[in-house]
Amino acid sequence: MSRKDFIDKDIDRRVAQINISSASTEPTGLPVSTGSAGSFTSVGSVGSVGSMSSIGSNKHTSSPLSRPVKPSYSHEGLPNSAIDYCVPNDMNDRYNENPDDTVPTLPYQPKPIRNQSHSRAFSTPLNTRPASPYTLNPPIDADGLSWPSIGARKRIDSTPEEAVQRQKKIEDAIRTILIELGEDVNREGLIRTPERYAKAMLFFTKGYEDNIKDVINQAVFEEDHDEMVMVKDIQIYSLCEHHLVPFYGKVHIGYIPNKRVLGLSKLARLAEMYARRFQVQERLTKQIALALSQILHPRGVAVVIEATHMCMVSRGIQKTGAVTCTSCMLGCFRSQQKTRDEFLALLNRNASI
Numbered sequence: 463m464s465r466k467d468f469i470d471k472d473i474d475r476r477v478a479q480i481n482i483s484s485a486s487t488e489p490t491g492l493p494v495s496t497g498s499a500g501s502f503t504s505v506g507s508v509g510s511v512g513s514m515s516s517i518g519s520n521k522h523t524s525s526p527l528s529r530p531v532k533p534s535y536s537h538e539g540l541p542n543s544a545i546d547y548c549v550p551n552d553m554n555d556r557y558n559e560n561p562d563d564t565v566p567t568l569p570y571q572p573k574p575i576r577n578q579s580h581s582r583a584f585s586t587p588l589n590t591r592p593a594s595p596y597t598l599n600p601p602i603d604a605d606g607l608s609w610p611s612i613g614a615r616k617r618i619d620s621t622p623e624e625a626v627q628r629q630k631k632i633e634d635a636i637r638t639i640l641i642e643l644g645e646d647v648n649r650e651g652l653i654r655t656p657e658r659y660a661k662a663m664l665f666f667t668k669g670y671e672d673n674i675k676d677v678i679n680q681a682v683f684e685e686d687h688d689e690m691v692m693v694k695d696i697q698i699y700s701l702c703e704h705h706l707v708p709f710y711g712k713v714h715i716g717y718i719p720n721k722r723v724l725g726l727s728k729l730a731r732l733a734e735m736y737a738r739r740f741q742v743q744e745r746l747t748k749q750i751a752l753a754l755s756q757i758l759h760p761r762g763v764a765v766v767i768e769a770t771h772m773c774m775v776s777r778g779i780q781k782t783g784a785v786t787c788t789s790c791m792l793g794c795f796r797s798q799q800k801t802r803d804e805f806l807a808l809l810n811r812n813a814s815i
C-alpha cells in the first residue's frame with residue numbers, strides 16, 4: 463500500500479471514529495465539569511481513571527473538521543485536508559499507541575504553544591483536564607508565587623520591623639489561646655511557648671514566601687530523553703487547613719519529558735514549596751502536577767501522595783494508621799492505561815538500594 467493510500471484510508475477510519483465519538487459525547491462539545499476523572503482517591507480504583515469519555519468532549523475531537531490543526535510537519539503533494547489528519551511522526555511511539563481499537567484514537571494534537579494569552583494557554587494543561595478553578599488560573603502566575611494566598615505578597619515584602627511586628631501579633635494570639643484553654647502562661651514551661659510557636663508556624667508556612675522561579679532556579683535542561691522520570695518517597699510535612707494540625711507522608715512524582723527535564727532535586731523542592739502552606743491533600747497533589755506541567759510542557763505528569771492526617775488519627779474518628787492516597791494524572795498518564803500502569807508498577811516496586 464502506498465503512503466497516500468495508507469493516509470487516505472487512515473483519514474476515513476478517523477472520520478468514522480470521530481463520528482462515533484461525537485455521537486457519544488455531549489452535543490455542545492463544552493468541557494465537562496470538574497469531575498474526578500484522571501485522579502483517584504485510592505490506588506484500588508485506578509482502573510477507572512483517565513477514561514476517554516472526558517477527552518471525547520475536548521474541542522479537538524468534538525469539531526476537528528471545522529478547526530483544522532496546522533501541522534508542524536510537511537507532506538509534499540497532499541491536499542491540506544489530508545495533511546491535517548496525517549499520522550504524526552510519533553504515532554507509533556510506546557506512549558502514544560492505542561492498542562484498544564474500540565477506543566477512538568485522538569486526531570493529531572499540536573504541542574502546547576508558548577506565548578499564548580494566559581486564559582487560553584493554561585485552560586487545560588496538556589489538553590487533558592476539563593476546565594476547573596485549578597486549570598482556569600495559571601499554575602505559575604506572573605510573580606512566580608503560584609496560587610498565593612491573599613496576604614502572601616505583603617508577607618514577602620515586609621520590612622524587618624514589620625516581620626517582628628507580625629511575629630509579636632502571632633505570639634499574642636497564641637497567649638490568648640493558652641489562657642482560654644485554661645493554662646497559666648506565666649509558668650516556666652509555657653512562658654516562651656508563644657514565641658516558639660509563632661516561629662514554628664512561620665516555618666511551617668514558609669511556602670507562602672517561596673517563588674517558583676527561585677525554586678526551579680534555571681534547572682530546566684534540554685535533554686533528548688523521552689522515558690519516564692520518577693522520584694519516589696519525597697517526605698512532606700504540611701498543615702491541614704481545616705484543623706491547622708499536621709498531615710505528613712510521601713509524594714511520588716513521575717513525568718515523561720518532551721525534550722526538557724528538571725533537575726531531580728527540584729521535584730522535591732516543588733513538593734516542599736506547596737506543602738509548606740495550609741493545604742488539603744487533594745489540592746497539594748494537583749498543584750504539584752500542574753506546576754510541573756507548566757514548567758516542562760512534558761508529555762505527561764503523575765503525582766501520587768500518601769499521607770496520614772493528624773486531624774483524622776488523633777481526633778474525630780481516631781482511625782490510627784489510616785492513609786489517604788490522592789493522585790493527579792495529566793497527559794499520557796491520563797489517556798494511556800499502559801503508561802499509568804508503568805508508573806504504578808514502579809511506585810509499588812521496593813527499592814533495593
Ligand SMILES: [Zn+2]
Nearest residue numbers: 702704705773
Ligand atoms: Zn483536618
